[in-house]
Amino acid sequence: xxxxxxxLNPDASPQAAYGARLRRVREQRGWIQDHLASLVGCTGRHIxxxxxxxxxxxxxxxxxxxxxxxxxxxxxxFEREWREMKHGSLLEGFPEYVxxxxxxxxxxxxxxxxxxxxxxxxxxxxxxxxxxVQRGSITSExxxxxxxxxxxxxxxxxxxxxxxxxxxxxxxxLHQAVGGPEVMNAQLQRLEExxxxxxxxxxxxxxxxxxxxxxxLPVNVLTLADRSVVAYAESQAQGRVERESxxxxxxxxxxxxxxxxxxxxxxxxxxxxQLRKGTP
Numbered sequence: 001x002x003x004x005x006x007x008l009n010p011d012a013s014p015q016a017a018y019g020a021r022l023r024r025v026r027e028q029r030g031w032i033q034d035h036l037a038s039l040v041g042c043t044g045r046h047i048x049x050x051x052x053x054x055x056x057x058x059x060x061x062x063x064x065x066x067x068x069x070x071x072x073x074x075x076x077x078f079e080r081e082w083r084e085m086k087h088g089s090l091l092e093g094f095p096e097y098v099x100x101x102x103x104x105x106x107x108x109x110x111x112x113x114x115x116x117x118x119x120x121x122x123x124x125x126x127x128x129x130x131x132x133v134q135r136g137s138i139t140s141e142x143x144x145x146x147x148x149x150x151x152x153x154x155x156x157x158x159x160x161x162x163x164x165x166x167x168x169x170x171x172x173x174l175h176q177a178v179g180g181p182e183v184m185n186a187q188l189q190r191l192e193e194x195x196x197x198x199x200x201x202x203x204x205x206x207x208x209x210x211x212x213x214x215x216x217l218p219v220n221v222l223t224l225a226d227r228s229v230v231a232y233a234e235s236q237a238q239g240r241v242e243r244e245s246x247x248x249x250x251x252x253x254x255x256x257x258x259x260x261x262x263x264x265x266x267x268x269x270x271x272x273x274q275l276r277k278g279t280p
Contacts, residue, residue: 008052014085016053022078023051025069040064057082094239097220097232098149102156104163104230106223108255110205110215112170114178115187117150118157119167119194124187125150127179166201168255168262170213174204174275188276195269203262204271214258221252 008020026036026047033051034044040061049055057065062082066072072079083095101107109116114128129143138146157163177184195202205213220232231242231251242248263271 013053015056018057018078018081018085019051019053021081022047022057022065026051029069036065036068039068059083094232094234096241097230097239098153100222100224100230100232100241101153101220103224104222105225106164106166108166108219108221108223108252110168110170110219110255110258111173112216112218113172113176115173115191116167116169116218118154118165119191120150121183121187121190122147122151123183124178124190127183131178162199164199164201166203166259168203168205168258170205171207171271174272185276188272191272192269192276195265195272202265202268203259204268205258205262206271209261212261214254214261219251219255221248221255 008023009016026033032044033047037044037047040047041064042061046055050057050061057078059079059082062078063072065078066074069078071077107118109118115124117125120128125147126143129138129146132138132146133140133143157165174188178187191202194200217233222230222232224230228243229245229248229252231248233240233242242251262268
């Protein structure tokens with residue numbers, strides 16, 4: 001009896017590529033779907049649905065597949081492919097940074113033009129992502145993923161022992177119109193609310209600082225529980241996590257200099273409040 005085997009198109013989507021590789025690796029071992037299913041604890045029908053792209057793989061599934069295929073920790077692991085698929089719209093290096101961010105005891109941020117992601121309201125974040133879609137740089141699905149990842153990062157900050165957050169925003173972050181007056185008004189109100197929390201320190205780097213502004217690109221510096229320091233910086237094309245102290249410590253010192261030049265928290269909140277009250 002002939003079996004109707006659906007032809008796969010790995011180029012259709014990352015999900016399709018994952019499924020096609022799963023079938024290829026399985027067939028290379030001479031296994032039927034039911035045999036792989038018995039090893040990972042699911043049904044042959046479920047394996048079929050993932051191979052044909054009708055269902056999406058999960059992280060636990062990918063890990064079990066790696067055990068079955070003896071691919072754990074290798075460059076060809078399905079867990080690695082799943083992570084690349086999930087974070088496909090994010091810059092290289094950023095998923096690694098997010099892992100450190102979730103464990104940091106101190107987070108230092110500097111941003112230009114846009115309010116830092118950890119401080120963005122969902123509406124502001126959506127407007128930023130929609131702008132990238134309109135420019136054609138990402139798809140609507142990738143925009144949805146970016147906002148989802150950001151909300152997950154913000155949720156991680158709410159824990160019994162939250163990290164200390166030190167934020168310096170270039171004044172341009174407050175003036176860049178994102179999402180319209182209502183979105184901006186709510187975003188400015190959100191900044192005031194965060195500044196009132198005991199673990200947040202919010203400062204504005206005013207335009208008057210001129211050439212004394214220490215950074216020309218966004219900067220993220222993390223202090224981990226063992227007091228080691230990790231830095232993350234990105235260009236338009238890629239992001240990079242730095243752990244080498246010869247690079248990180250000068251960046252931390254420069255951040256302290258910038259913080260010293262910025263407005264005090266009281267003056268910063270007053271400026272934010274003034275702008276909010278002037279927003280229609």
